[in-house]
Amino acid sequence: MLHTKVPHIEEIIGDAIKKAQQQEKPQMVSVVERMDQMDPFQFLYAGQSIDRHRHFWRSAEGNFTMVGIGSARTMRSSGSYRFTELQQSWNTFLEGAVTYDEYGEKGTGIVALGGFSFDPEQKNHHPWESFPASQLTIPAYLLTNKGSLSYLTSNFIIFPEDHQKQIIRNWGDQKEQLFMEKPYSSSVPVRVDEKEIEPEQWKQTVQQATEDIKRGVLEKVVLARELRITFDNTVEIEPVLKALSETQQNSYIFAFESEGEYFVGATPERLAKLENQQLISTCLAGTIPRGDTEEEDKRLGMELMYDPKNRQEHQFVVEMIKEAVEACSHHVEVPDAPVLYPLRNLQHLYTPVKAVLDEGFTLIDVIERLHPTPALGGLPQKKSVEYIRYHETLNRGWYAGPVGWLDDRNNGEFAVAIRSALIQGDEASLFAGCGVVEDSDPQAEYEETAVKLKPMLSVLGGY
């Protein structure tokens, strides 16, 4: 049930048609309405009747959710200047856009959601054919749940030849479809096969990397591996997202749909959050499983805190993020030591980096400077990405790339897409990696990645 009656909607649309005719180019109109709280999974499910290009984002705190349906505008870019190109498309697109919004809540109005592949030079080959190097979508409809309130944003692209009454009628019909209460699937199909992709070769690559690190070829490299699962039927996204939201605390829950395929995950790792020029980035590296008892959990946490190999893995990330943030911010605050960051299956070393972003920089500028951090690539940054390109057998696609959202007031948040899976019909590829340093042990790193596969396995018919 909508609470806002958008005053003079006919006038708003009529003015936009006139402007489109005068300027001979389409006009963007964004309208924000307040409504009764709506189940985001219900909205997502209903949205497929409008368009199979959908987006889902829930903050790590769990109190902010966005569901995007369809596309008012999708911006793509590729190559080494992809961040700059996307920023330029975004800036150009915002020129002349008009927003009708009485509330001004973050994550409402003109918002773009999407992500970037890990390595722009790794073309979107199999299995990532449906996911370009960079893609940000301004949805046609956006549900934003903030605490106990819900907002609906409708984004119109108005053309010179449009008819006002037709647009308003179509708008009403589509909102009716979106608010229709239709039961969505609550379960995931049965897993019929599970295949680790070349685990022994992966362990040998880890061993080789430790030797190369000892020889001074590089200081750290993150190496990832793949697990392929087959189901007895097509996997729908709603039950997967609902289960992740209910079980993976302290994690961003995300899904990006492209050509009927989904990239979905529950990542604990913020890359950068920007709100009113306040910038927060996160150093998350160093891992150990959770304990079965409170006493064992505490012991494992202390073991992680004082383990030289994990502290070195972590410190590389802190130094790089601090340097990158200092280059575009002031009042940079970095704690002297990490703390434990507890998740359902494991715990990490965690160091927040806080700063005030210098005027003239945007969130995309920050993402460009950070990605990939040594937590996802290694150190030195360029050398480690080349090492991954040459030694890793999998195509990372969007795994470990930045994913998130930004609005037209330079607010937004991006995380790195780990603890994630690419779901393609009745098949899924799950990805997990780990930081390799000179003291890494291949078997221990293999076991660390096995724990990192659990969040997605646990909601894909696993345990």
Ligand SMILES: C=C(O[C@@H]1C=C(C(=O)O)C=C[C@H]1O)C(=O)O
């Ligand atoms: C690369 C991943 O995780 C990263 C590597 C970590 C590590 O090696 O300790 C910890 C958190 C992440 O920064 C992954 O989960 O796939």
Ligand SMILES: [Mg+2]
């Ligand atoms: Mg590790």
